[in-house]
Amino acid sequence: MLLGIGTDVLxxxxxxxxxxxxxxxxxxxxVLGASELEQFxxxxxxxxxxLLAVSWTLKEAAYKALYPTAKLTWKDLSVIRNEGGKPSLALASTLQSSLKVGAIHCSxxxxxxxxxxxxxxxxSNSSS
Incomplete structure (x- = not known):
């Protein structure tokens, strides 16, 4: 089930x-978390x-996807750059379970x- 969709343009x-x-x-x-700052x-x-532009737009889009269910901060999300170059988002684990967030799809x-x-x-499909 879809929890939310967000877009952002910078x-x-x-x-x-x-x-x-x-x-x-x-x-x-x-804007960036500790691991993102190392990459930066x-x-x-x-x-x-x-990198700042991509992180900014992805985090803003995620904020919009979860608002008003959650009001995220910049540090609640981390942009992960995969080997192929496609970024993905990770939500802080404490929020992931409390908000029942499953997969996060990014473009x-x-x-x-x-x-x-x-x-x-x-x-998330989990019933916990």
Whole structure:
């Protein structure tokens, strides 16, 4: 059973503007979890901004998929980059069970100055 669907679009220059007002590292610490920050630090500058954009849009889309059932924070979700490059989302385990979240499906598209993310979240089949 579907729990929710969310989408988000980010105009890349908006993110660049946010970075210029704060700093790339400060924005990364606000949006990314510990394992994501490790990946972020290992990238060159152009790829770090892209990672922030993808993480931002995926987390916003997931927030929209679960709202108003749950009001997530940036750190409640982690973007996991699989070997093939397709990102997936992981919800904090404490929330996963309490919200009865099953599979989380993600799709991201980049085109010019835009990043678009779509997230569909299934309800868990477990009866616990």
């Amino acid at each position: 105009h890349f220059p908006r993110l660049v503007n946010l970075i210029s007002r704060r700093s790339e590292a400060q924005l990364a610490r606000r 630090a290992a990238l060159d500058a152009s790829r770090r901004v892209r 991201v598209s980049h085109d010019g100055d835009y990043v678009l993310a779509m997230v569909a979240i299934e309800r």
